[in-house]
């Protein structure tokens with residue numbers, strides 16, 4: 001099963017960050033609307049099953 005950890009949009013919370021917890025990260029994806037492109041960040045954990053937006057990280 002693929003999980004967020006294998007996704008190129010997954011960014012682990014750095015250990016020196018105030019909200020650090022093992023396995024915790026953010027899903028950061030680029031969106032586009034009428035005003036242009038922007039980044040959307042939402043919290044996730046590395047073991048979360050991948051969603052339809054999943055893109056394998058290299």
Ligand code: SF4
Pocket residue numbers: 003004005007008009010026027028029044048049050051052053054055
């Ligand atoms: S929620 Fe989807 S797009 Fe975001 S990191 Fe997980 S698999 Fe990737």
